[in-house]
Amino acid sequence: MTDLRVTVDIVIFTIREASLQVLLVKRGVPPFEGHFALPGGFIRVQESIEAAALRELYEETAVRDLFLEQLYTFGDPHRDPRGRVITVAYYALIASDKSSVVAGADAAEAHWFHVEKIPNLAFDHNDILAYALERLRNKLEYTTVGFQLLPKKFTLSELQGVYEAILGKRLDKRNFRRKIALLGILKPLREWHRTGRKPAQLFRFAASHFEKLRDKGILFPF
Amino acid sequence: MTDLRVTVDIVIFTIREASLQVLLVKRGVPPFEGHFALPGGFIRVQESIEAAALRELYEETAVRDLFLEQLYTFGDPHRDPRGRVITVAYYALIASDKSSVVAGADAAEAHWFHVEKIPNLAFDHNDILAYALERLRNKLEYTTVGFQLLPKKFTLSELQGVYEAILGKRLDKRNFRRKIALLGILKPLREWHRTGRKPAQLFRFAASHFEKLRDKGILFPF
DNA sequence: CCAAAAGTGTTAGGAGTACACCCATGG
DNA sequence: CCATGGGTGTACTCCTAACACTTTTGG
Numbered sequence: 001m002t003d004l005r006v007t008v009d010i011v012i013f014t015i016r017e018a019s020l021q022v023l024l025v026k027r028g029v030p031p032f033e034g035h036f037a038l039p040g041g042f043i044r045v046q047e048s049i050e051a052a053a054l055r056e057l058y059e060e061t062a063v064r065d066l067f068l069e070q071l072y073t074f075g076d077p078h079r080d081p082r083g084r085v086i087t088v089a090y091y092a093l094i095a096s097d098k099s100s101v102v103a104g105a106d107a108a109e110a111h112w113f114h115v116e117k118i119p120n121l122a123f124d125h126n127d128i129l130a131y132a133l134e135r136l137r138n139k140l141e142y143t144t145v146g147f148q149l150l151p152k153k154f155t156l157s158e159l160q161g162v163y164e165a166i167l168g169k170r171l172d173k174r175n176f177r178r179k180i181a182l183l184g185i186l187k188p189l190r191e192w193h194r195t196g197r198k199p200a201q202l203f204r205f206a207a208s209h210f211e212k213l214r215d216k217g218i219l220f221p222f
Numbered sequence: 223m224t225d226l227r228v229t230v231d232i233v234i235f236t237i238r239e240a241s242l243q244v245l246l247v248k249r250g251v252p253p254f255e256g257h258f259a260l261p262g263g264f265i266r267v268q269e270s271i272e273a274a275a276l277r278e279l280y281e282e283t284a285v286r287d288l289f290l291e292q293l294y295t296f297g298d299p300h301r302d303p304r305g306r307v308i309t310v311a312y313y314a315l316i317a318s319d320k321s322s323v324v325a326g327a328d329a330a331e332a333h334w335f336h337v338e339k340i341p342n343l344a345f346d347h348n349d350i351l352a353y354a355l356e357r358l359r360n361k362l363e364y365t366t367v368g369f370q371l372l373p374k375k376f377t378l379s380e381l382q383g384v385y386e387a388i389l390g391k392r393l394d395k396r397n398f399r400r401k402i403a404l405l406g407i408l409k410p411l412r413e414w415h416r417t418g419r420k421p422a423q424l425f426r427f428a429a430s431h432f433e434k435l436r437d438k439g440i441l442f443p444f
Numbered sequence: 445c446c447a448a449a450a451g452t453g454t455t456a457g458g459a460g461t462a463c464a465c466c467c468a469t470g471g
Numbered sequence: 472c473c474a475t476g477g478g479t480g481t482a483c484t485c486c487t488a489a490c491a492c493t494t495t496t497g498g
Protein backbone atom coordinates (compact mmCIF):
# COMPACT_ATOMS: atom_id res chain seq x y z
CA MET A 1 0.00 0.00 0.00
CA THR A 2 2.87 2.35 0.70
CA ASP A 3 4.69 1.31 -2.43
CA LEU A 4 2.93 3.83 -4.66
CA ARG A 5 4.64 7.03 -5.57
CA VAL A 6 3.55 10.09 -7.49
CA THR A 7 5.55 12.25 -9.84
CA VAL A 8 4.90 15.23 -12.06
CA ASP A 9 6.13 15.38 -15.65
CA ILE A 10 5.99 18.51 -17.72
CA VAL A 11 5.77 19.04 -21.44
CA ILE A 12 7.37 22.42 -21.95
CA PHE A 13 6.56 24.09 -25.24
CA THR A 14 8.03 27.15 -26.82
CA ILE A 15 8.33 28.68 -30.27
CA ARG A 16 11.87 28.70 -31.67
CA GLU A 17 13.02 29.11 -35.23
CA ALA A 18 9.42 29.48 -36.35
CA SER A 19 8.47 26.07 -35.06
CA LEU A 20 7.00 24.47 -31.98
CA GLN A 21 9.65 22.90 -29.76
CA VAL A 22 9.68 20.84 -26.58
CA LEU A 23 12.26 20.71 -23.82
CA LEU A 24 13.68 17.27 -23.07
CA VAL A 25 16.41 16.21 -20.65
CA LYS A 26 18.85 13.35 -21.02
CA ARG A 27 18.63 10.84 -18.19
CA GLY A 28 21.90 10.26 -16.31
CA VAL A 29 20.71 7.27 -14.29
CA PRO A 30 18.79 4.05 -14.91
CA PRO A 31 16.17 3.20 -15.91
CA PHE A 32 16.38 4.52 -19.48
CA GLU A 33 19.86 5.95 -18.83
CA GLY A 34 20.96 7.99 -21.81
CA HIS A 35 17.43 8.36 -23.16
CA PHE A 36 15.70 11.68 -23.28
CA ALA A 37 12.70 12.24 -21.02
CA LEU A 38 10.27 14.92 -20.00
CA PRO A 39 11.44 17.08 -17.10
CA GLY A 40 9.80 15.98 -13.87
CA GLY A 41 10.23 14.53 -10.43
CA PHE A 42 8.56 13.29 -7.29
CA ILE A 43 5.91 15.27 -5.49
CA ARG A 44 6.85 16.17 -1.93
CA VAL A 45 4.41 15.28 0.78
CA GLN A 46 3.68 18.82 1.83
CA GLU A 47 3.48 20.50 -1.58
CA SER A 48 0.55 20.74 -3.97
CA ILE A 49 0.84 19.05 -7.35
CA GLU A 50 1.00 22.35 -9.17
CA ALA A 51 3.69 23.59 -6.77
CA ALA A 52 5.72 20.50 -7.56
CA ALA A 53 5.34 21.19 -11.27
CA LEU A 54 6.39 24.82 -10.82
CA ARG A 55 9.37 23.77 -8.75
CA GLU A 56 10.59 21.29 -11.36
CA LEU A 57 9.94 23.81 -14.06
CA TYR A 58 12.00 26.46 -12.34
CA GLU A 59 14.85 24.05 -11.63
CA GLU A 60 14.94 23.10 -15.27
CA THR A 61 14.35 26.40 -17.00
CA ALA A 62 14.90 29.19 -14.47
CA VAL A 63 11.67 30.67 -15.79
CA ARG A 64 8.85 31.53 -13.41
CA ASP A 65 6.48 33.48 -15.57
CA LEU A 66 4.70 30.95 -17.70
CA PHE A 67 1.46 29.23 -18.49
CA LEU A 68 0.95 25.91 -16.75
CA GLU A 69 -2.00 23.56 -17.03
CA GLN A 70 -2.62 20.05 -15.83
CA LEU A 71 -2.91 17.59 -18.67
CA TYR A 72 -3.74 14.08 -17.54
CA THR A 73 -2.68 11.51 -14.97
CA PHE A 74 -0.97 8.41 -16.28
CA GLY A 75 -1.03 5.37 -14.06
CA ASP A 76 -0.42 2.14 -15.86
CA PRO A 77 1.04 -0.19 -13.23
CA HIS A 78 3.92 -1.08 -15.54
CA ARG A 79 4.84 2.35 -16.84
CA ASP A 80 7.91 2.55 -14.56
CA PRO A 81 10.10 -0.55 -14.21
CA ARG A 82 11.12 0.52 -10.70
CA GLY A 83 7.64 -0.03 -9.28
CA ARG A 84 4.29 1.65 -9.11
CA VAL A 85 4.61 5.28 -10.09
CA ILE A 86 1.66 7.43 -11.07
CA THR A 87 2.52 10.64 -12.87
CA VAL A 88 0.47 13.79 -13.11
CA ALA A 89 1.39 15.35 -16.44
CA TYR A 90 1.34 19.10 -17.07
CA TYR A 91 2.09 21.20 -20.08
CA ALA A 92 3.69 24.62 -19.96
CA LEU A 93 4.10 27.41 -22.47
CA ILE A 94 7.15 29.64 -22.40
CA ALA A 95 7.22 32.91 -24.29
CA SER A 96 9.62 32.81 -27.20
CA ASP A 97 11.74 35.63 -25.77
CA LYS A 98 12.38 33.62 -22.60
CA SER A 99 13.20 30.21 -23.97
CA SER A 100 16.87 31.04 -24.37
CA VAL A 101 17.24 31.30 -20.59
CA VAL A 102 16.92 27.57 -20.42
CA ALA A 103 20.48 26.89 -21.47
CA GLY A 104 22.01 28.17 -18.26
CA ALA A 105 19.80 26.24 -15.91
CA ASP A 106 20.22 22.73 -14.55
CA ALA A 107 23.32 20.57 -14.87
CA ALA A 108 21.26 17.98 -16.72
CA GLU A 109 21.59 17.90 -20.47
CA ALA A 110 18.52 19.74 -21.67
CA HIS A 111 17.69 20.36 -25.31
CA TRP A 112 14.85 21.80 -27.33
CA PHE A 113 13.39 19.41 -29.87
CA HIS A 114 11.20 20.16 -32.82
CA VAL A 115 7.82 18.51 -32.09
CA GLU A 116 8.02 16.65 -35.36
CA LYS A 117 11.44 15.22 -34.53
CA ILE A 118 11.12 13.61 -31.12
CA PRO A 119 13.35 10.61 -30.33
CA ASN A 120 12.24 7.55 -28.39
CA LEU A 121 11.69 8.77 -24.87
CA ALA A 122 11.91 7.09 -21.48
CA PHE A 123 8.82 5.55 -19.86
CA ASP A 124 5.53 6.45 -21.57
CA HIS A 125 6.75 9.96 -22.30
CA ASN A 126 6.09 9.76 -26.02
CA ASP A 127 2.43 9.14 -25.22
CA ILE A 128 2.34 12.03 -22.79
CA LEU A 129 3.93 14.33 -25.32
CA ALA A 130 1.50 13.29 -28.04
CA TYR A 131 -1.40 13.98 -25.74
CA ALA A 132 -0.03 17.39 -24.77
CA LEU A 133 0.33 18.32 -28.40
CA GLU A 134 -3.22 17.29 -29.13
CA ARG A 135 -4.46 19.32 -26.17
CA LEU A 136 -2.48 22.36 -27.23
CA ARG A 137 -3.83 22.18 -30.78
CA ASN A 138 -7.38 21.92 -29.51
CA LYS A 139 -7.02 24.70 -26.96
CA LEU A 140 -5.50 26.97 -29.54
CA GLU A 141 -8.80 27.02 -31.37
CA TYR A 142 -11.09 28.10 -28.59
CA THR A 143 -8.90 29.85 -26.05
CA THR A 144 -6.20 32.46 -26.05
CA VAL A 145 -3.34 30.16 -24.96
CA GLY A 146 -1.52 31.04 -28.15
CA PHE A 147 -0.58 34.43 -26.74
CA GLN A 148 1.36 32.74 -23.94
CA LEU A 149 4.01 31.76 -26.46
CA LEU A 150 4.73 35.34 -27.53
CA PRO A 151 6.56 38.23 -25.91
CA LYS A 152 4.44 40.98 -24.40
CA LYS A 153 4.69 42.95 -27.61
CA PHE A 154 4.39 41.18 -30.92
CA THR A 155 3.44 41.70 -34.53
CA LEU A 156 0.47 40.16 -36.26
CA SER A 157 2.77 38.07 -38.39
CA GLU A 158 4.42 36.67 -35.28
CA LEU A 159 1.01 35.80 -33.90
CA GLN A 160 0.03 34.09 -37.12
CA GLY A 161 3.35 32.25 -37.02
CA VAL A 162 2.42 30.76 -33.64
CA TYR A 163 -0.83 29.42 -35.01
CA GLU A 164 0.86 28.05 -38.10
CA ALA A 165 3.64 26.40 -36.10
CA ILE A 166 1.23 24.66 -33.76
CA LEU A 167 -1.44 23.69 -36.24
CA GLY A 168 1.17 22.69 -38.78
CA LYS A 169 -0.44 24.46 -41.70
CA ARG A 170 -0.41 27.81 -43.45
CA LEU A 171 -3.18 30.30 -42.81
CA ASP A 172 -4.54 33.08 -44.97
CA LYS A 173 -3.14 36.40 -43.81
CA ARG A 174 -6.20 38.49 -44.53
CA ASN A 175 -8.68 36.09 -42.96
CA PHE A 176 -6.46 35.67 -39.93
CA ARG A 177 -6.20 39.41 -39.38
CA ARG A 178 -9.88 39.99 -39.87
CA LYS A 179 -10.73 37.40 -37.26
CA ILE A 180 -8.27 38.73 -34.73
CA ALA A 181 -9.58 42.24 -35.28
CA LEU A 182 -13.13 40.99 -34.81
CA LEU A 183 -12.21 39.50 -31.46
CA GLY A 184 -11.08 42.87 -30.20
CA ILE A 185 -8.50 41.33 -27.89
CA LEU A 186 -5.44 43.15 -29.15
CA LYS A 187 -4.34 46.61 -28.21
CA PRO A 188 -2.39 48.28 -31.02
CA LEU A 189 0.71 50.06 -29.77
CA ARG A 190 2.33 53.18 -31.12
CA GLU A 191 5.46 51.16 -31.72
CA TRP A 192 6.80 49.44 -34.76
CA HIS A 193 9.03 46.44 -35.09
CA ARG A 194 11.67 47.41 -37.62
CA THR A 195 13.82 44.51 -38.68
CA GLY A 196 12.30 43.09 -41.80
CA ARG A 197 11.77 45.60 -44.53
CA LYS A 198 8.56 47.46 -43.97
CA PRO A 199 8.11 48.07 -40.22
CA ALA A 200 5.36 46.01 -38.56
CA GLN A 201 3.03 47.40 -35.96
CA LEU A 202 3.33 45.96 -32.46
CA PHE A 203 0.34 44.83 -30.40
CA ARG A 204 -0.22 43.48 -26.97
CA PHE A 205 -2.79 41.04 -25.70
CA ALA A 206 -5.52 42.85 -23.80
CA ALA A 207 -8.21 40.40 -22.82
CA SER A 208 -6.90 38.21 -20.05
CA HIS A 209 -10.29 38.56 -18.41
CA PHE A 210 -11.69 35.89 -20.68
CA GLU A 211 -9.53 32.97 -21.46
CA LYS A 212 -12.23 31.23 -23.39
CA LEU A 213 -13.17 32.92 -26.60
CA ARG A 214 -16.36 31.00 -26.31
CA ASP A 215 -17.33 33.51 -23.61
CA LYS A 216 -17.37 36.11 -26.33
CA GLY A 217 -19.40 33.86 -28.55
CA ILE A 218 -16.55 33.53 -30.98
CA LEU A 219 -14.46 30.53 -31.83
CA PHE A 220 -11.21 30.12 -33.72
CA PRO A 221 -11.91 27.58 -36.40
CA PHE A 222 -9.00 28.32 -38.72
CA MET B 223 7.64 10.15 1.46
CA THR B 224 5.54 7.05 1.95
CA ASP B 225 2.73 9.00 3.55
CA LEU B 226 1.05 9.89 0.28
CA ARG B 227 -1.96 7.99 -0.88
CA VAL B 228 -4.01 8.09 -4.05
CA THR B 229 -7.74 7.66 -4.48
CA VAL B 230 -10.20 7.83 -7.32
CA ASP B 231 -13.47 9.72 -7.03
CA ILE B 232 -16.21 9.49 -9.61
CA VAL B 233 -18.91 11.90 -10.63
CA ILE B 234 -21.66 9.66 -11.93
CA PHE B 235 -24.22 11.41 -14.10
CA THR B 236 -27.50 10.18 -15.41
CA ILE B 237 -30.73 11.61 -16.72
CA ARG B 238 -33.73 11.09 -14.44
CA GLU B 239 -37.04 12.89 -14.40
CA ALA B 240 -35.95 15.00 -17.35
CA SER B 241 -33.00 16.43 -15.46
CA LEU B 242 -29.31 15.76 -14.96
CA GLN B 243 -28.60 13.95 -11.73
CA VAL B 244 -25.49 12.85 -9.82
CA LEU B 245 -24.98 9.86 -7.55
CA LEU B 246 -23.76 10.67 -4.04
CA VAL B 247 -23.16 8.39 -1.07
CA LYS B 248 -23.58 9.20 2.60
CA ARG B 249 -20.38 8.72 4.58
CA GLY B 250 -20.67 6.36 7.52
CA VAL B 251 -17.27 7.12 9.04
CA PRO B 252 -15.21 10.21 9.87
CA PRO B 253 -14.06 12.49 8.50
CA PHE B 254 -17.24 14.19 7.26
CA GLU B 255 -19.37 11.43 8.77
CA GLY B 256 -22.99 11.90 7.73
CA HIS B 257 -22.08 14.15 4.80
CA PHE B 258 -22.63 13.11 1.25
CA ALA B 259 -19.59 12.48 -0.94
CA LEU B 260 -18.66 11.29 -4.38
CA PRO B 261 -18.24 7.52 -4.68
CA GLY B 262 -14.58 6.57 -4.63
CA GLY B 263 -11.80 4.77 -2.86
CA PHE B 264 -8.11 3.99 -2.75
CA ILE B 265 -6.20 2.74 -5.75
CA ARG B 266 -4.64 -0.68 -5.25
CA VAL B 267 -0.95 -0.99 -5.97
CA GLN B 268 -1.36 -3.44 -8.82
CA GLU B 269 -4.37 -1.92 -10.60
CA SER B 270 -4.49 0.87 -13.14
CA ILE B 271 -6.26 4.08 -12.20
CA GLU B 272 -9.07 3.43 -14.64
CA ALA B 273 -9.46 -0.12 -13.30
CA ALA B 274 -9.83 1.33 -9.81
CA ALA B 275 -12.50 3.70 -11.07
CA LEU B 276 -14.38 0.89 -12.80
CA ARG B 277 -14.17 -1.25 -9.70
CA GLU B 278 -15.59 1.47 -7.46
CA LEU B 279 -18.20 2.22 -10.04
CA TYR B 280 -19.34 -1.37 -10.22
CA GLU B 281 -19.41 -1.72 -6.43
CA GLU B 282 -21.58 1.34 -6.20
CA THR B 283 -23.91 0.96 -9.15
CA ALA B 284 -23.68 -2.64 -10.36
CA VAL B 285 -23.42 -1.17 -13.84
CA ARG B 286 -20.54 -2.13 -16.10
CA ASP B 287 -21.56 -0.72 -19.41
CA LEU B 288 -20.94 2.99 -19.17
CA PHE B 289 -18.89 5.91 -20.37
CA LEU B 290 -15.91 6.78 -18.16
CA GLU B 291 -13.40 9.56 -18.64
CA GLN B 292 -10.66 10.97 -16.46
CA LEU B 293 -11.42 14.49 -15.32
CA TYR B 294 -8.63 16.03 -13.29
CA THR B 295 -6.32 15.23 -10.40
CA PHE B 296 -6.86 17.16 -7.21
CA GLY B 297 -3.95 17.35 -4.84
CA ASP B 298 -4.17 20.19 -2.37
CA PRO B 299 -2.14 19.03 0.64
CA HIS B 300 -5.01 19.92 2.96
CA ARG B 301 -7.92 18.49 1.03
CA ASP B 302 -8.15 15.47 3.35
CA PRO B 303 -7.80 16.02 7.11
CA ARG B 304 -6.39 12.52 7.53
CA GLY B 305 -3.21 13.31 5.65
CA ARG B 306 -1.90 13.69 2.16
CA VAL B 307 -4.34 12.18 -0.28
CA ILE B 308 -4.29 12.92 -3.98
CA THR B 309 -7.42 11.99 -5.87
CA VAL B 310 -7.79 11.28 -9.55
CA ALA B 311 -11.33 12.34 -10.44
CA TYR B 312 -13.37 10.69 -13.18
CA TYR B 313 -16.82 11.29 -14.52
CA ALA B 314 -19.14 8.60 -15.77
CA LEU B 315 -22.35 8.61 -17.76
CA ILE B 316 -25.03 6.00 -17.17
CA ALA B 317 -27.82 5.47 -19.67
CA SER B 318 -31.16 6.56 -18.28
CA ASP B 319 -32.62 3.06 -18.55
CA LYS B 320 -29.89 1.67 -16.30
CA SER B 321 -29.81 4.22 -13.52
CA SER B 322 -32.53 2.45 -11.56
CA VAL B 323 -30.22 -0.52 -11.01
CA VAL B 324 -28.26 1.62 -8.61
CA ALA B 325 -30.73 1.17 -5.75
CA GLY B 326 -29.90 -2.46 -5.17
CA ALA B 327 -26.16 -2.07 -5.06
CA ASP B 328 -23.93 -1.22 -2.13
CA ALA B 329 -24.94 -1.15 1.52
CA ALA B 330 -23.97 2.52 1.63
CA GLU B 331 -26.73 5.07 1.41
CA ALA B 332 -26.63 6.22 -2.19
CA HIS B 333 -28.95 8.79 -3.70
CA TRP B 334 -29.39 10.61 -6.95
CA PHE B 335 -29.28 14.39 -6.66
CA HIS B 336 -30.42 16.99 -9.13
CA VAL B 337 -27.25 18.84 -10.25
CA GLU B 338 -28.81 22.12 -9.26
CA LYS B 339 -29.55 20.89 -5.73
CA ILE B 340 -26.31 19.51 -4.38
CA PRO B 341 -25.72 19.69 -0.61
CA ASN B 342 -22.40 20.53 1.02
CA LEU B 343 -20.17 17.59 0.26
CA ALA B 344 -17.21 16.06 2.04
CA PHE B 345 -13.65 17.10 1.18
CA ASP B 346 -13.37 19.21 -2.01
CA HIS B 347 -16.09 17.22 -3.70
CA ASN B 348 -18.23 20.24 -4.52
CA ASP B 349 -15.31 21.59 -6.55
CA ILE B 350 -14.84 18.27 -8.30
CA LEU B 351 -18.51 18.09 -9.15
CA ALA B 352 -18.56 21.63 -10.50
CA TYR B 353 -15.61 20.85 -12.70
CA ALA B 354 -17.22 17.66 -13.98
CA LEU B 355 -20.34 19.54 -14.88
CA GLU B 356 -18.37 22.15 -16.76
CA ARG B 357 -16.49 19.44 -18.65
CA LEU B 358 -19.70 17.62 -19.51
CA ARG B 359 -21.31 20.79 -20.82
CA ASN B 360 -18.29 21.55 -22.97
CA LYS B 361 -17.95 18.03 -24.32
CA LEU B 362 -21.61 17.92 -25.18
CA GLU B 363 -21.02 20.58 -27.78
CA TYR B 364 -18.27 18.97 -29.78
CA THR B 365 -18.52 15.26 -29.10
CA THR B 366 -21.21 12.62 -29.03
CA VAL B 367 -21.07 11.94 -25.28
CA GLY B 368 -24.70 12.94 -25.02
CA PHE B 369 -25.76 9.64 -26.52
CA GLN B 370 -24.18 7.79 -23.61
CA LEU B 371 -27.01 9.01 -21.40
CA LEU B 372 -29.74 7.45 -23.52
CA PRO B 373 -30.94 3.88 -24.02
CA LYS B 374 -29.91 2.14 -27.24
CA LYS B 375 -33.18 3.20 -28.84
CA PHE B 376 -34.51 6.67 -28.28
CA THR B 377 -36.69 9.36 -29.79
CA LEU B 378 -35.50 12.72 -31.05
CA SER B 379 -37.38 14.43 -28.27
CA GLU B 380 -35.53 12.33 -25.70
CA LEU B 381 -32.24 13.27 -27.33
CA GLN B 382 -33.15 16.92 -27.28
CA GLY B 383 -34.15 16.50 -23.63
CA VAL B 384 -30.63 15.34 -22.79
CA TYR B 385 -29.14 18.44 -24.35
CA GLU B 386 -31.62 20.68 -22.62
CA ALA B 387 -31.11 19.03 -19.23
CA ILE B 388 -27.34 19.36 -19.40
CA LEU B 389 -27.11 22.79 -20.95
CA GLY B 390 -29.93 24.06 -18.76
CA LYS B 391 -31.79 25.80 -21.53
CA ARG B 392 -34.51 25.14 -24.07
CA LEU B 393 -33.57 24.47 -27.68
CA ASP B 394 -35.50 25.01 -30.87
CA LYS B 395 -36.97 21.71 -32.04
CA ARG B 396 -36.65 22.35 -35.75
CA ASN B 397 -33.10 23.61 -35.63
CA PHE B 398 -32.09 20.77 -33.35
CA ARG B 399 -33.52 18.14 -35.66
CA ARG B 400 -32.03 19.69 -38.75
CA LYS B 401 -28.58 19.66 -37.21
CA ILE B 402 -28.83 16.08 -36.03
CA ALA B 403 -30.04 15.03 -39.46
CA LEU B 404 -27.14 16.87 -41.05
CA LEU B 405 -24.67 14.98 -38.90
CA GLY B 406 -25.94 11.69 -40.26
CA ILE B 407 -25.13 9.85 -37.05
CA LEU B 408 -28.57 8.43 -36.33
CA LYS B 409 -30.09 5.36 -37.83
CA PRO B 410 -33.89 5.60 -38.00
CA LEU B 411 -35.60 2.42 -36.86
CA ARG B 412 -38.86 0.93 -38.04
CA GLU B 413 -40.16 1.21 -34.52
CA TRP B 414 -42.26 3.78 -32.79
CA HIS B 415 -42.39 4.78 -29.18
CA ARG B 416 -46.10 4.96 -28.30
CA THR B 417 -46.77 6.42 -24.90
CA GLY B 418 -47.41 10.09 -25.37
CA ARG B 419 -50.12 10.86 -27.84
CA LYS B 420 -48.72 10.79 -31.31
CA PRO B 421 -46.13 7.96 -31.63
CA ALA B 422 -42.51 9.03 -31.97
CA GLN B 423 -40.00 7.34 -34.22
CA LEU B 424 -37.11 5.54 -32.53
CA PHE B 425 -33.49 5.97 -33.58
CA ARG B 426 -30.19 4.52 -32.58
CA PHE B 427 -26.76 6.08 -32.53
CA ALA B 428 -24.70 4.85 -35.45
CA ALA B 429 -21.40 6.69 -35.54
CA SER B 430 -19.24 5.43 -32.70
CA HIS B 431 -16.32 5.53 -35.13
CA PHE B 432 -15.91 9.23 -34.61
CA GLU B 433 -16.34 10.52 -31.13
CA LYS B 434 -15.35 14.03 -32.09
CA LEU B 435 -17.82 15.74 -34.32
CA ARG B 436 -14.97 18.01 -35.21
CA ASP B 437 -13.62 15.14 -37.29
CA LYS B 438 -16.64 15.55 -39.49
CA GLY B 439 -16.08 19.28 -39.68
CA ILE B 440 -19.26 19.95 -37.80
CA LEU B 441 -19.71 21.36 -34.34
CA PHE B 442 -22.68 21.54 -32.03
CA PRO B 443 -23.05 25.19 -31.17
CA PHE B 444 -26.64 25.21 -29.96
C1' DC C 445 -63.57 16.19 -29.64
C1' DC C 446 -59.80 17.72 -27.09
C1' DA C 447 -55.23 17.71 -24.95
C1' DA C 448 -50.47 16.66 -25.80
C1' DA C 449 -46.48 15.77 -28.10
C1' DA C 450 -44.66 14.76 -32.99
C1' DG C 451 -43.31 16.47 -36.98
C1' DT C 452 -42.09 19.84 -40.70
C1' DG C 453 -39.66 24.90 -44.15
C1' DT C 454 -38.40 29.43 -44.98
C1' DT C 455 -35.91 33.56 -44.47
C1' DA C 456 -32.50 36.87 -43.05
C1' DG C 457 -28.11 37.76 -41.12
C1' DG C 458 -23.36 36.66 -40.07
C1' DA C 459 -19.14 34.04 -40.37
C1' DG C 460 -15.90 31.36 -43.23
C1' DT C 461 -13.18 30.93 -47.28
C1' DA C 462 -10.84 31.98 -51.39
C1' DC C 463 -8.27 35.16 -53.71
C1' DA C 464 -4.16 39.45 -55.64
C1' DC C 465 -2.12 43.61 -55.38
C1' DC C 466 0.26 47.86 -53.53
C1' DC C 467 3.34 49.76 -49.81
C1' DA C 468 7.36 50.92 -47.04
C1' DT C 469 11.85 50.07 -45.90
C1' DG C 470 16.97 48.61 -45.77
C1' DG C 471 20.58 47.30 -48.27
C1' DC D 472 16.14 49.91 -57.50
C1' DC D 473 14.89 45.73 -55.79
C1' DA D 474 13.89 42.12 -52.55
C1' DT D 475 11.22 41.29 -48.57
C1' DG D 476 7.62 41.10 -45.62
C1' DG D 477 3.57 44.42 -44.23
C1' DG D 478 -0.76 45.59 -45.07
C1' DT D 479 -5.55 45.75 -47.18
C1' DG D 480 -11.24 44.36 -49.53
C1' DT D 481 -14.67 41.75 -51.97
C1' DA D 482 -17.79 38.08 -53.38
C1' DC D 483 -19.75 33.66 -52.55
C1' DT D 484 -21.24 30.05 -49.76
C1' DC D 485 -22.94 27.97 -45.86
C1' DC D 486 -24.37 27.71 -41.19
C1' DT D 487 -27.28 29.82 -37.54
C1' DA D 488 -31.31 31.52 -35.50
C1' DA D 489 -35.90 32.97 -35.37
C1' DC D 490 -40.34 31.67 -36.08
C1' DA D 491 -46.00 28.74 -36.33
C1' DC D 492 -48.88 25.47 -37.84
C1' DT D 493 -50.61 20.69 -38.94
C1' DT D 494 -50.77 15.74 -37.63
C1' DT D 495 -51.66 11.81 -34.87
C1' DT D 496 -53.11 9.48 -31.12
C1' DG D 497 -55.39 8.12 -26.45
C1' DG D 498 -58.71 9.17 -23.39
